[in-house]
Amino acid sequence: MALIIRSYTPADADAVQAMLMPVFRAGDTYSIDTDISAPAALAYWTGAGRRVFVANADAVALGTYYITRNQGGGGAHVCNCGFVTDAAARGRGVARAMLDHAVSTARDMGFRAMQFNFVVSTNTRAIAIWQGAGFDIVGRLPGAFRHPDHGYVDALVMYRDLTAE
Structure with a gap:
């Protein structure tokens, strides 16, 4: 699989909405209202100040x-x-490739660190990817996320210094 990571354009709106909506509707990884509309989801994802x-x-x-x-x-x-x-x-390495791209892009943009503010503790696949890429769990918010299947679970704060390497 030859993966190409490129800047979003308005022509990507339908494809991005199609990816976002099932994730937001599931309500198990993002603290986004599960009844968010597709236009609102896209506006959130592509909002001001975001690349x-x-x-x-x-x-x-x-x-x-x-x-x-x-x-x-x-x-x-x-x-x-x-x-x-x-x-x-x-499971095909897409998230890891995007994370590698994000770290490189963040450095190019002059950022000195990357922080994930609210990683749901049951999102073990993402946690393993982030930790494998050098992120540390620097905080735990007990019961901060209401998971649709597991009830109140912890949210993690994860951090990586980008000035090393």
Whole structure:
């Protein structure tokens, strides 16, 4: 699979919405209202201040991510990202490739660190990918996420210094 990660364009809107909606509707990894409309989901993902990317193979969108400042002012040197992989592409290295791209892009944009503010503790696949890429769990928010199947579960704060290497 030759994966190409490129900047989002408005022509990607339908494909990105098609990836976002099942994830947001499931309500088990993002703290987004499960009844969000497709236009609102796209507006959230592509909102002001976010650079959005799409991962494609054979002209088919397999994943998307955004990168943005985590905070303003004195915290503007730390970025935050969101990732979604199409269900049919999971387990094929798409998320890891997007993360590698995000780390490189973040460095190019001048960010000194990357932080994930709210990683649901039951999202073990994502946690393993992030930890494998050098992210540390630096905080745990007990019971901060209401999972549709598991009830109240922890949310993790994960962090990676981008100045090393």
